[in-house]
Amino acid sequence: MTMTVQTLAPLLTEKLLSSFGKTVDEATNKEVFQSICLLMKESIHPNWQTTQQKYVEAESKQVYYFSMEFLLGRLVETNLLNAGELDLYKDTLSSMGFNPEEVFHEELDAGLGNGGLGRLAACFLDSLSSLQLPGHGMGIRYKYGLFQQKVVDGHQVELPDNWLRDEYMWETKREEKAIEVRFGGTVETTYEDDKLVFHHHDYERVLAIPYDVPIVGFENKTVNTLRLWSAESTTNHFHFNSSRGHDYYHYLDYKRSVEKISEFLYPDDSYYEGKILRLKQQYFLVSAGLQSILRRFKKQYKCFDLLPEKIVLQINDTHPSLIVPELMRILLDDEGLSWEQAWKITEKTVAYTNHTTLSEALEKWPEAMIEDLFPRLYMIIHEINERFCKMLWFDFPELREQIPAMAIISYGNIHMAHLAMVGSFSINGVARLHTDILKNRVMKPFNIVYPDRFNNKTNGITHRRWLLNVNPDLADEITKTIGDQWIKKPEFLKNLQSFATNPELQENIAKVKHENKKKLATFIKDQYGITINDQSIVDVHIKRLHGYKRQLLNLFHIIYLYNQCIENPSLDLYPRTFIFGAKAAPGYTFAKHVIKLINAVAEKVNNHPHVRDKVKVVFMENYQVSLAERIIPAADVSEQISTASKEASGTGNMKLMMNGALTIGTEDGANVEIRERVGAENIFTFGLSSEEVFSHQHRGDYRARDYYNNDSRIKQIMDLLVNEHFSNDDVEFKDIFYSLLFNNDEYFVLKDFDSYISAQQAVELTYRNQSSWLQKSIINIAHSGYFSSDRTIQQYAKDIWNIKPQR
Numbered sequence: 001m002t003m004t005v006q007t008l009a010p011l012l013t014e015k016l017l018s019s020f021g022k023t024v025d026e027a028t029n030k031e032v033f034q035s036i037c038l039l040m041k042e043s044i045h046p047n048w049q050t051t052q053q054k055y056v057e058a059e060s061k062q063v064y065y066f067s068m069e070f071l072l073g074r075l076v077e078t079n080l081l082n083a084g085e086l087d088l089y090k091d092t093l094s095s096m097g098f099n100p101e102e103v104f105h106e107e108l109d110a111g112l113g114n115g116g117l118g119r120l121a122a123c124f125l126d127s128l129s130s131l132q133l134p135g136h137g138m139g140i141r142y143k144y145g146l147f148q149q150k151v152v153d154g155h156q157v158e159l160p161d162n163w164l165r166d167e168y169m170w171e172t173k174r175e176e177k178a179i180e181v182r183f184g185g186t187v188e189t190t191y192e193d194d195k196l197v198f199h200h201h202d203y204e205r206v207l208a209i210p211y212d213v214p215i216v217g218f219e220n221k222t223v224n225t226l227r228l229w230s231a232e233s234t235t236n237h238f239h240f241n242s243s244r245g246h247d248y249y250h251y252l253d254y255k256r257s258v259e260k261i262s263e264f265l266y267p268d269d270s271y272y273e274g275k276i277l278r279l280k281q282q283y284f285l286v287s288a289g290l291q292s293i294l295r296r297f298k299k300q301y302k303c304f305d306l307l308p309e310k311i312v313l314q315i316n317d318t319h320p321s322l323i324v325p326e327l328m329r330i331l332l333d334d335e336g337l338s339w340e341q342a343w344k345i346t347e348k349t350v351a352y353t354n355h356t357t358l359s360e361a362l363e364k365w366p367e368a369m370i371e372d373l374f375p376r377l378y379m380i381i382h383e384i385n386e387r388f389c390k391m392l393w394f395d396f397p398e399l400r401e402q403i404p405a406m407a408i409i410s411y412g413n414i415h416m417a418h419l420a421m422v423g424s425f426s427i428n429g430v431a432r433l434h435t436d437i438l439k440n441r442v443m444k445p446f447n448i449v450y451p452d453r454f455n456n457k458t459n460g461i462t463h464r465r466w467l468l469n470v471n472p473d474l475a476d477e478i479t480k481t482i483g484d485q486w487i488k489k490p491e492f493l494k495n496l497q498s499f500a501t502n503p504e505l506q507e508n509i510a511k512v513k514h515e516n517k518k519k520l521a522t523f524i525k526d527q528y529g530i531t532i533n534d535q536s537i538v539d540v541h542i543k544r545l546h547g548y549k550r551q552l553l554n555l556f557h558i559i560y561l562y563n564q565c566i567e568n569p570s571l572d573l574y575p576r577t578f579i580f581g582a583k584a585a586p587g588y589t590f591a592k593h594v595i596k597l598i599n600a601v602a603e604k605v606n607n608h609p610h611v612r613d614k615v616k617v618v619f620m621e622n623y624q625v626s627l628a629e630r631i632i633p634a635a636d637v638s639e640q641i642s643t644a645s646k647e648a649s650g651t652g653n654m655k656l657m658m659n660g661a662l663t664i665g666t667e668d669g670a671n672v673e674i675r676e677r678v679g680a681e682n683i684f685t686f687g688l689s690s691e692e693v694f695s696h697q698h699r700g701d702y703r704a705r706d707y708y709n710n711d712s713r714i715k716q717i718m719d720l721l722v723n724e725h726f727s728n729d730d731v732e733f734k735d736i737f738y739s740l741l742f743n744n745d746e747y748f749v750l751k752d753f754d755s756y757i758s759a760q761q762a763v764e765l766t767y768r769n770q771s772s773w774l775q776k777s778i779i780n781i782a783h784s785g786y787f788s789s790d791r792t793i794q795q796y797a798k799d800i801w802n803i804k805p806q807r
């Protein structure tokens with residue numbers, strides 16, 4: 001029995017009455033939203049139960065994706081879309097007098113991630129369920145997600161993200177599945193029955209409570225689990241004594257220290273801070289997650305030798321790499337296996353994804369910190385390191401000199417990437433260029449020792465959210481042209497290629513883009529009071545604010561245009577709207593100065609009579625998944641301009657091409673593979689190659705000052721930063737000025753300026769020829785199918801995990 005508006009409306013009315021005691025006329029949007037969730041759960045939960053039961057019956061191998069971040073955004077549209085009921089609900093809501101968009105937007109973004117790494121984890125979960133693969137997420141239920149960004153006088157201000165202030169509708173608390181995680185204490189070693197035995201004393205007990213979120217597959221009945229752990233205190237071991245009132249205060253101290261563990265997400269992206277609480281979070285995730293997995297495993301299977309056949313532990317970057325010694329600890333101490341047995345199992349069960357080669361992002365924890373917090377793990381890491389170094393010494397004499405650089409423990413630090421590589425059977429990069437840099441440079445000696453471990457899995461994004469859901473009108477045009485096969489098999493988008501020059505499709509696609517721009521323009525007008533031209537080129541730079549992502553280079557182009565317009569008021573410039581969305585880590589001073597500069601430039605540009613009709617600059621506050629969903633469908637130009645070699649993959653690039661934007665980008669990360677697929681004539685490539693960047697770094701022959709002295713455009717722009725043009729208090733801009741000249745422009749902004757300006761001129765020239773632009777746009781959409789995370793996940797499933805769909 002298929003549902004219709006006529007059958008759904010009464011159900012929703014009934015739910016409003018039974019849950020909130022409200023009639024349709026009285027109900028608020030929030031109550032309607034919550035009623036939808038309650039109705040949805042009535043169909044999701046039985047399928048969830050059945051899916052898990054099927055996995056047990058079939059003895060399926062299960063993947064657990066351990067990640068400190070899951071940047072889910074809203075789930076309501078995804079869950080409705082995947083249930084095949086999105087349009088039904090939209091129609092029903094409208095018929096009942098509600099605005100569907102307003103109702104859906106009652107759901108707050110689950111912002112449990114910083115950026116690309118966390119969003120990747122969320123796309124992977126969607127693909128796992130949609131491909132009916134037995135794969136689940138393990139993460140932390142941070143009470144506060146990534147901070148909310150406000151802009152005050154052009155400066156970023158951070159506010160707490162209290163995303164749990166209303167109930168989180170999708171989660172189910174599973175108190176009965178709590179796990180105890182132990183911190184600190186001492187380890188006593190004794191000899192019993194010819195065996196060394198390790199007793200852990202005086203540790204702090206932390207209760208890990210799982211909250212499960214169902215991950216619904218697209219038009220199938222598969223529902224996998226995202227398990228998010230919350231830290232709570234326990235009174236079990238406290239002996240409250242009426243004669244000792246201070247016990248109560250001890251307890252309160254303990255409770256506060258425990259609850260801090262899952263209190264907030266660290267807001268650093270691609271930067272390692274070395275905070276003890278962060279290390280506690282990492283172990284908390286690893287220990288709770290692993291114990292719960294092994295408890296299930298033991299219920300079903302007798303022998304731990306089966307573990308690598310039944311379980312894969314995929315770690316998202318090194319953050320969960322304590323999983324290696326933690327698994328060893330459980331196998332050795334709790335299960336009584338020998339070191340050799342335990343190591344064989346561990347090495348075959350853990351797989352590691354590397355996400356960056358930036359040295360400031362590499363995790364290394366002081367030995368003393370690890371020893372204090374996890375005394376038994378410390379002993380195990382020591383043993384792993386000893387054995388690894390010995391193996392190098394004897395089996396790889398050619399690497400003897402490199403042992404200090406390869407060791408897990410060196411100069412008082414524990415190197416988590418080394419631990420992860422030594423302890424796993426697969427080491428993957430996230431785009432081909434990135435994997436090649438790992439193999440040939442950053443991790444070269446490890447590739448000599450473990451050549452079979454290294455592999456590439458180019459990132460992807462779920463086309464269900466990033467096309468079908470955010471841009472339904474474009475999806476309709478595609479379906480009208482090539483049929484709907486692409487929805488289940490995104491590689492079929494390729495069939496669009498032969499329609500790239502079709503005038504009717506071009507016209508329809510242009511219409512959809514224009515409608516999307518009008519919607520965005522309305523939003524921008526409402527939010528910021530800025531009027532943008534909906535016929536202008538919409539040029540978007542949306543991602544975390546980072547030196548290597550070079551928002552500054554984009555800004556230099558804007559200031560260049562500004563100078564040009566002022567010098568020549570009749571300059572024939574095609575109108576352009578530059579949109580920025582970016583959060584800076586709260587402690588990243590340079591990044592915050594760039595935000596201030598963007599806003600200062602926007603103020604000037606948007607108000608200058610000779611500029612404002614040609615160039616507009618909008619900094620959109622609080623860049624997060626739901627904001628990306630508004631911006632991306634309206635974009636013409638996708639800024640992917642990182643210093644070559646620095647961006648491991650990027651996924652924003654994929655979302656934008658899938659929505660018909662053309663990329664202006666460097667030969668970095670997945671841009672390389674985008675170019676390869678769409679062809680060089682359908683992307684605007686510029687700048688140094690990664691090899692050229694490495695060569696300048698190696699030879700030390702780049703002199704930023706020469707570019708300031710010799711390129712009058714650059715000098716004119718940079719002088720504006722320090723002569724109080726953009727603000728009368730611009731110490732911040734002096735800092736940017738100095739980082740370019742005296743710190744010798746670490747990210748080659750000045751070096752790439754000229755070729756960037758040329759590429760931008762090519763963008764404008766091409767845009768003026770609409771049919772040529774639309775042809776390129778269609779070709780980009782046609783090749784975006786490859787960048788669906790369905791493809792990525794199928795590669796993981798086949799090459800790393802060895803798992804099959806369970807239908």
Ligand SMILES: *Cc1c(COP(=O)(O)O)cnc(C)c1O
Binds near residue numbers: 114544625650652653
């Ligand atoms: C996709 C996405 C990112 C990653 O963007 P990049 O351009 O790949 O750095 C970051 N934040 C949000 C909210 C996203 O949706």
